[in-house]
Amino acid sequence: MQKMYTKVNNLKISNKLLNFVNNDLLNNTNISPDDFWKGFDQVVHELAPKNKELLKTRSDLQKKIDNWHISNKSNDIDLVKYKEFLIEIDYLKKIGPDFKIETSNIDEEIAKIAGPQLVVPIMNARYALNAANARWMSLYDSLYGTDAIEESEDSTSQRYDPERGEFVIKYGREFLDKHFSLNEFSWKKITGLAIQNGDLKVLKGIEVTTLTNKDKFIGYRGDEDNPSAIILKNNNLHVELLRNPRAFSAQQDHAGISDIILESAVSTICDNEDSVAAVDAEDKVLCYKNWLGLMKGNLISQFEKEGKTFERKLNPDRKYISKNGENLKLHGRSLLLIRNVGHLMTNSAIFLKDGSEIPEGIMDAFITSAAALHDLKRKGNSKTGSIYIVKPKMHGPDETAFTDLIFNKVEEVLGLEKNTCKIGIMDEERRTSANLKECIRSLKNRVFFINTGFLDRTGDEMHTSMEAGPMIKKGEMKTSKWIGAYENNNVDIGLRCGFSGKAQIGKGMWAMPDKMKDMLEQKIVHLNAGANCAWVPSPTAAALHALHYHQIDIFEKQKEILSREPAKIDDLLTIPIADRPNWSIDEINKEISNSAQTLLGYVVRWIDQGVGCSKVPDINNVGLMEDRATLRISSQHIANWLHHRVTTKIQVLEIMKEMAKIVDDQNEKDKEYKKMSENFDKSVSFQTACDLIFKGKEQPSGYTEPLLHLNRVKKKSTQN
Numbered sequence: 194m195q196k197m198y199t200k201v202n203n204l205k206i207s208n209k210l211l212n213f214v215n216n217d218l219l220n221n222t223n224i225s226p227d228d229f230w231k232g233f234d235q236v237v238h239e240l241a242p243k244n245k246e247l248l249k250t251r252s253d254l255q256k257k258i259d260n261w262h263i264s265n266k267s268n269d270i271d272l273v274k275y276k277e278f279l280i281e282i283d284y285l286k287k288i289g290p291d292f293k294i295e296t297s298n299i300d301e302e303i304a305k306i307a308g309p310q311l312v313v314p315i316m317n318a319r320y321a322l323n324a325a326n327a328r329w330m331s332l333y334d335s336l337y338g339t340d341a342i343e344e345s346e347d348s349t350s351q352r353y354d355p356e357r358g359e360f361v362i363k364y365g366r367e368f369l370d371k372h373f374s375l376n377e378f379s380w381k382k383i384t385g386l387a388i389q390n391g392d393l394k395v396l397k398g399i400e401v402t403t404l405t406n407k408d409k410f411i412g413y414r415g416d417e418d419n420p421s422a423i424i425l426k427n428n429n430l431h432v433e434l435l436r437n438p439r440a441f442s443a444q445q446d447h448a449g450i451s452d453i454i455l456e457s458a459v460s461t462i463c464d465n466e467d468s469v470a471a472v473d474a475e476d477k478v479l480c481y482k483n484w485l486g487l488m489k490g491n492l493i494s495q496f497e498k499e500g501k502t503f504e505r506k507l508n509p510d511r512k513y514i515s516k517n518g519e520n521l522k523l524h525g526r527s528l529l530l531i532r533n534v535g536h537l538m539t540n541s542a543i544f545l546k547d548g549s550e551i552p553e554g555i556m557d558a559f560i561t562s563a564a565a566l567h568d569l570k571r572k573g574n575s576k577t578g579s580i581y582i583v584k585p586k587m588h589g590p591d592e593t594a595f596t597d598l599i600f601n602k603v604e605e606v607l608g609l610e611k612n613t614c615k616i617g618i619m620d621e622e623r624r625t626s627a628n629l630k631e632c633i634r635s636l637k638n639r640v641f642f643i644n645t646g647f648l649d650r651t652g653d654e655m656h657t658s659m660e661a662g663p664m665i666k667k668g669e670m671k672t673s674k675w676i677g678a679y680e681n682n683n684v685d686i687g688l689r690c691g692f693s694g695k696a697q698i699g700k701g702m703w704a705m706p707d708k709m710k711d712m713l714e715q716k717i718v719h720l721n722a723g724a725n726c727a728w729v730p731s732p733t734a735a736a737l738h739a740l741h742y743h744q745i746d747i748f749e750k751q752k753e754i755l756s757r758e759p760a761k762i763d764d765l766l767t768i769p770i771a772d773r774p775n776w777s778i779d780e781i782n783k784e785i786s787n788s789a790q791t792l793l794g795y796v797v798r799w800i801d802q803g804v805g806c807s808k809v810p811d812i813n814n815v816g817l818m819e820d821r822a823t824l825r826i827s828s829q830h831i832a833n834w835l836h837h838r839v840t841t842k843i844q845v846l847e848i849m850k851e852m853a854k855i856v857d858d859q860n861e862k863d864k865e866y867k868k869m870s871e872n873f874d875k876s877v878s879f880q881t882a883c884d885l886i887f888k889g890k891e892q893p894s895g896y897t898e899p900l901l902h903l904n905r906v907k908k909k910s911t912q913n
Contacts, residue, residue, distance in 0.1 A: 202234040203546035207474035210542045214560065218485060222566050224607060229563070232606035237555055240599060241545060244536055244552045247592055251894060254624075255657065257282050262660035270661065272763050279627075279766075286590055286628045293691030294637045296615060298577040302528035303641050304695050306429045307725035307747035308459035309735040311527065312702065314468040314806050315480045319494040322505040325487060327458035327732035328527045329433070329511065332368070334452075335736040336361045339709040358445055365453045372427045372743045373409055377402035384447045386436065388417040391516040396448075412513035412521045424513050424523075427743050431456040431523060433511075458735040460697075460726060461527040462583055463487065465557055466534045467649075467821040468806030470799050472902045472909070474542035477556075485564040487529055490573045507573075528581070529574050530617065530642075531565075533557035535586030536595070538898050555599060558582070562603050562614055569613075580609075581641060583617035586649070587632070588894070589624040594635040617642030617697070620683050621649035621822075622894070623657050627765060629686045643692070644699030644728075645683045647676065652825035654769065655833050656895030662770035663837040666784055667830055670769060678764035684723040684751075685759040693725075693751040700724040703738070704818045706731050706808060713737055720745045723754040730818045774839065781840055782848060787812055788827035789845070790852040792885065793869070795819040797856060797878040799901055800908050801867055810859045812852075824885065824897045832889030845886060853879055877908050 198205045215226040261278055265271075279285040302308075313324035336342045342360045369380040378397050385396035393410040395402050404410055404425075411431065415421030423434040438449035463484060471477050486492025487507070494505040508525045515521040534557055539550035565580040572578070582600070587593050593616075600614040616639040620626050626645075633640055647670075654675065655664050670676060680700075687698040700719035703712050716738055719727040725747045729735045776784075794809035808816040817823070834840050853869040853876075860866040869879040881904040885897055892899060 198544070201230045203238060204230065204234050205544040207542045209474045209478050213478045213481060217482070218560065218563050222563070224563070224566075229606065233559055236602040236606060237551060238545060240555055240602065241549070241552055243595060243598075244555065247536060247595055248893070250591070251588055254282060254284055255894070258284070258657060259660045262658065270768060272766065275766065276762070284589075284624060284627075286631045288630055289634060291689065292634060292637060294633065294640055294696060296637070296639060296641055296696060297612070298579050299615070299641055299695060300528055300575055300577050300579065302459045302524075303581070303697055306459050307720075308430060308742050309457055309729045309738040310697075310699060310726040311458040311461040311732070311735055312464055312468060312728055312730075313461060315463040315465055315483050315531070316469040316471060316476070316805065318483045318486070318492060319496055319505055321463055321483055321487060322492060322494055322507065323732055324458060324461045324463075325526045325529060326505075326508045327461070327735050328456060328525060329454050329508070330457040330732055330736035330739075332365055332453040332455050332736060333361050335709075335733045336364055339733060339737070340707070341709040341713055341737055355445060362446060368453070368740065368743075373425050373432070374405040375402045376405055386420060386423055386434070386448060388413055388420060388516075391518070393423060410516055412515040414513055422513070424521075428746050430459075430739065430742055455736050455739045457739045458527040458729070458732060460530060462530045462532050464532045465561070466532050466585055470803040470805040470901070470905055472905045473540070476803070477540060477542050481560050481564065484531055484561055485567070488564045488568040488574065490571060524576075526574070530581040530583050531561045532583040532585060533561060535584070536592060537586065537893060537896060538902065554584075558599050558603050559606065562600075562609075563607060566607065578613065580614045581617065582614055583619065583642065585619040586622060586896075587618065587625055588622045589628050590631040590635050593618060593625075593632040597636050597639060600639065612638045615639050615641040617644065619644055619646055619649075621646030622653045623650070626650065626679050626682060627762065629682065630690065633686065633690050637690075640696060642697040642699060643683060643687050644697070645680055645701055646822060647671070647701050648822035648826045650679060651676070652822065652829045652895050655826070655829040658768045658770070659833055659836060659890055661768045663774055663839050664830060664833045665769045665771045667788065667826065673769040674764045674767045675769055678760040678767075680722060682760035682765055684754060685757075688723065688751055688755045689759075693748060693755075697726045698724050700727040702728040702818060703730060703734060704823075705815060706734060706818060707816050709734065709737050713740065717741045717744065720747060720750065723747070723751050725751070776839070781834070782844070785831055785834070785840060785845060785848050786852060788831055789849050790855060791817060791819055792824060792827045793849065793852050793856045793879070793882050794859065795824055796882040796885070796901070797860070797866075797869060800878040800881050800904050802865060803905065803909075812855070814859070821897050821901070825895055828885040828889045828897060829895045831886045832895075835886070836890055842887065846883065849879070849883060849886075877904050880904070
């Protein structure tokens with residue numbers, strides 16, 4: 194039998210991981226494998242017990258909160274007494290004096306440019322490359338290929354629809370008129386473009402005009418009297434006008450403009466966490482290899498489509514001639530951040546000297562940072578020499594301080610200057626949002642980002658307050674008192690800690706990738722709320738969401754918000770329990786059915802196919818982006834209703850079986866799909882989905898990872 198692990202110092206390391214680290218990861222760095230593993234061994238055995246102790250604190254606090262709610266069940270929750278109790282058990286920390294973050298060497302994509310942020314599963318090389326290249330996207334393609342533009346009579350045709358093309362050109366001209374206005378006439382009337390003495394000249398027949406704000410013209414490509422591209426700038430975002438009269442998209446255009454290219458996904462989170470299904474050394478090495486390829490700049494993905502072979506690789510930087518006649522180069526790719534896993538999970542890729550699995554977050558910290566050593570030499574990603582790590586699922590200041598300690602150790606082992614590794618705080622756990630200022634303080638020299646996560650935060654809200662009573666319906670959560678305070682508090686504290694112009698304040702995902710018209714109408718609320726980045730599910734969505742950042746100057750908006758009354762901690766701690774619910778059986782069943790259907794649709798792909806994030810049709814066949822955060826809220830909500838006898842196990846199980854049949858039908862065109870309804874008892878996916886609900890109350894913080902990982906490993910063992 195082939196040897197699967199090798200002992201190195203006090204570690205037992207999977208050969209797949211060991212070979213990757215020794216032969217690929219550390220190749221052409223100044224760190225030898227011996228030095229790396231020696232330092233890693235020492236640090237992980239120092240940090241693993243601290244990690245374990247922090248997880249025990251989570252469990253102890255949860256038990257105390259459960260007992261408090263049980264003891265106070267006969268009364269309405271007294272917020273004064275509740276807060277006193279949370280302070281007494283050290284859940285709520287004392288708020289210290291005001292301060293400003295001191296993070297240095299931050300790239301302008303983080304500090305100065307507000308724009309869309311993509312999240313992409315790093316396990317898929319093609320998707321990762323598409324996301325990295327989504328820095329520059331076609332407005333014409335993004336409009337023509339989505340419901341953002343109204344339908345024409347010929348919209349269903351496979352051929353190019355000239356009428357729809359006219360709608361796209363009209364939309365583009367209106368965008369230019371709004372944000373790059375001309376002195377004399379409209380962009381709709383222009384017939385030509387030229388450069389003269391460093392100025393952009395816009396022609397309508399023999400008439401000539403210029404931009405109202407000449408500073409918005411940045412540069413061009415081609416000849417001055419007939420440029421092939423014009424580069425403009427508004428609110429720190431670039432817009433490129435492509436001119437190619439021979440292109441079919443320019444045949445209806447008197448000025449020969451063939452496309453409008455928008456600077457779109459300014460930054461991208463390459464995700465090792467909620468959007469991937471990485472459960473062992475084989476999976477983790479695939480994730481790490483893709484990240485390493487991005488950091489080296491040599492990642493390539495080949496794929497077949499309609500019988501043809503295509504290749505994806507990273508786009509080069511974009512070159513222009515500046516208005517002053519000098520060479521101008523703009524970053525051709527999205528700034529890449531890497532999301533590590535949280536403190537909870539362990540992984541069998543490495544075993545420690547006591548036989549336990551390695552804390553996965555510590556392993557991620559070392560290996561993803563080591564991969565970025567290659568970028569620090571070439572500066573293809575970060576121009577300032579920084580490594581950007583997004584750290585999720587941290588509970589309170591003690592855990593954020595532990596993250597700071599982890600990266601202190603990473604920098605020592607890798608020979609990096611202190612605070613090279615920057616940390617993004619995912620403000621998605623109740624104990625973090627209630628103590629956000631102190632969480633930021635513990636990372637004030639590293640923090641570059643805070644982001645709200647409605648779904649995980651709601652899942653944690655429900656699990657933390659499981660014993661308080663039955664929760665309101667999921668759809669009512671977004672209008673409840675605590676969520677408004679949570680979203681505002683994140684912005685208020687970020688601004689008061691000096692984030693504006695220095696770090697990102699982010700908002701959550703648009704979950705309906707096919708509903709771009711709705712996104713254009715609704716997602717601007719994230720900018721009005723003060724976010725200088727917000728998540729989008731696709732490169733196309735990034736292009737369309739970028740339009741919002743031309744409408745609003747975020748940094749001016751943040752100045753306005755800074756003067757408002759800060760969110761109240763009392764509102765943040767108001768538990769969303771239903772006041773004497775009298776829901777009908779039909780209401781209850783409908784609510785459970787909606788959660789069960791999307792839960793099953795996500796779990797079956799996770800367990801059977803290892804797909805960590807996917808577009809799952811809901812009960813109305815609207816495609817929703819689902820990941821572990823959506824799974825957490827659905828499973829915890831049903832678990833809460835079960836616990837408070839709003840429903841019964843028999844009732845839920847029957848609904849689960851009905852919804853499994855619907856999910857099976859929705860996946861009938863997938864040749865790799867295995868039906869759950871053919872044998873519920875033997876379907877690992879169906880049983881996992883049921884466990885997430887029926888064992889939901891017992892899961893640590895309500896997380897879904899332990900059960901998902903356990904059953905994915907089981908499924909993989911039957912497939913190999």
